[in-house]
Amino acid sequence: MKRILILGGTQEGYALAERLVDVAGLEIISSLAGRTLAPRKPKGQMRNGGFGGADGLARYLRDEQIAHLINATHPFADQISANAVAAAGAVGVPLLRLLRPGWQAQADDRWIMASDIAEAASLCRREGGRIFLTTGSNDLAAFAGIHNAHFVVRVVDAPETMPLHDYVTITARGPFSLADEVALMNEHHVNLLVTKNSGGGATSAKLEAARKLALPVIMVERPAIALDPRSPVAEDVETAIAHLLAAP
Ligand code: NAP
Secondary structure (H helix, E strand, O other): OEEEEEEOOOHHHHHHHHHHOOOOOEEEEEEEOOOOOOOOOOOOEEEEOOOOHHHHHHHHHHHOOEEEEEEOOOOOOHHHHHHHHHHHHHHOOOEEEEOOOOOOOOOOOEEEEEOOHHHHHHHHHHHOEEEEEOOOHHHHHHHOOOOOEEEEEEEOOOOOOOOOOOEEEEEOOOOOOHHHHHHHHHHOOOOEEEEEOOOOOOOOHHHHHHHHOOOEEEEEOOOHHHHOOOOOEEOOHHHHHHHHHHOO
């Protein structure tokens, strides 16, 4: 029996567990970060919460005799991704990165690229106005101290404390439709969208809506670890399964 550890919590992580759980000879364990209040339960076994850094993950891989590690976390989950590279390397366990492709700007798009959240925040300070902020609840502190903007903040779970000056919070989980995104941006008189380049279809309608309304988009680029050459990348679940089944 080969034990597979999926660092999950993403749609791809759930889909992969669902597909692999029926493959004979494999035992599937999904690991969730433990941050969402009511996480969906993946197929197969589940564990919850951090490992205690790269050393903790390496210990887990060794103790649980994991045969293959699959990092299916979010494209911006740079810490766990770096830990996966270090731990898999230390223990000699093969690692696969399941990483959906990033969004690409289209002809009518007005993207302003930001290399990280801090740059996105300074661009917001420069632009001001009514800003639709969709970068997630972890990164709101970077936008504290901006006084020339009203933020329409969309998050999955409302944070306990909100560091922003002038804002309204919308709690919602994708997928979102184009019609709803256009309606939301119109209702709140949004003049700027801020997003990470997460990729995928569940939250891409906001980009179509911004295009339709001719709004600029501050697009936060992916961290470098997302494409670390030490872990081969599968862009979708089928490719990941093929890679895994071909492994010795
Ligand atoms: P992270 O910053 O890379 O990870 C921080 C720590 O959380 C890790 O060091 C690890 O703790 C633990 N951890 C993360 N994923 C784990 C997993 N699958 N299993 C066990 N432990 C895990 O990742 P993050 O905090 O999840 O998020 C980073 C970025 O990704 C944020 O910008 C967030 O907004 C974004 N994100 C977006 C979505 C989305 O659906 N939009 C979902 C998730 C994350 P130890 O070091 O103790 O092992």
